[in-house]
Amino acid sequence: MDLTEHIAEHFNASAQLKSECAFSLAPQIAAAIELLSQSLLSDGKILACGNGGSAADAQHFSSELINRFEMERPGLAAIALTTDSSALTSIANDYDFSVIFSKQVTALGHAGDVLLAISTSGNSRNVVEAIAAAQQRDMHVVALTGNSGGLMSELLTEDDVLICVPSTSTARIQEVHLLVIHCLCDGIDKIILGVE
Ligand SMILES: O=C(CO)[C@@H](O)[C@H](O)[C@H](O)[C@H](O)COP(=O)(O)O
Numbered sequence: 001m002d003l004t005e006h007i008a009e010h011f012n013a014s015a016q017l018k019s020e021c022a023f024s025l026a027p028q029i030a031a032a033i034e035l036l037s038q039s040l041l042s043d044g045k046i047l048a049c050g051n052g053g054s055a056a057d058a059q060h061f062s063s064e065l066i067n068r069f070e071m072e073r074p075g076l077a078a079i080a081l082t083t084d085s086s087a088l089t090s091i092a093n094d095y096d097f098s099v100i101f102s103k104q105v106t107a108l109g110h111a112g113d114v115l116l117a118i119s120t121s122g123n124s125r126n127v128v129e130a131i132a133a134a135q136q137r138d139m140h141v142v143a144l145t146g147n148s149g150g151l152m153s154e155l156l157t158e159d160d161v162l163i164c165v166p167s168t169s170t171a172r173i174q175e176v177h178l179l180v181i182h183c184l185c186d187g188i189d190k191i192i193l194g195v196e
């Protein structure tokens with residue numbers, strides 16, 4: 001096995017998918033930036049969730065809002081629903097793993113807040129339940145998916161935003177998700193700070 005050849009293939013596949021998405025996903029990413037910014041400017045907050053690598057993405061996003069991205073600005077209201085191990089374990093233990101995010105959304109979410117729901121398959125039950133709970137709370141949803149959007153895409157309304165990476169590879173989808181998250185952070189900063 002030629003490892004360097006394999007590594008080059010990973011880089012090329014990732015770069016090619018990202019280039020394709022620069023065109024195909026830009027309108028949806030822009031719509032998500034508008035939705036998230038308007039919520040934050042109206043005293044709303046962002047709740048973010050996902051499993052595995054997507055849990056890390058949820059935390060990556062919330063930390064860049066609460067702390068900072070590339071520009072100096074006041075901290076912005078974002079909570080990753082993946083970090084409170086006491087809440088997560090007790091909900092999974094007493095109820096079911098499928099409701100670890102939705103119970104937090106119901107407890108913390110208010111009308112006008114936005115749920116950032118991240119799943120490469122679009123089918124993770126706990127993320128699907130979180131979307132349903134957000135809609136019950138009159139929140140909007142930004143869904144980051146791959147694989148044609150799965151069950152998550154079926155739940156969304158025209159007020160929500162679907163950003164679906166056109167790939168079936170979990171790793172490739174996650175790599176684009178991180179780039180999308182940085183586009184969201186940059187766009188939110190520009191709108192909040194009034195940068196042209
Ligand atoms: O990061 C990886 C694979 O790259 C895994 O941890 C992956 O995130 C987990 O298998 C998740 O449970 C997959 O869930 P989802 O993206 O389909 O919602």
Ligand SMILES: [Zn+2]
Pocket residue numbers: 060064182
């Ligand atoms: Zn980052």
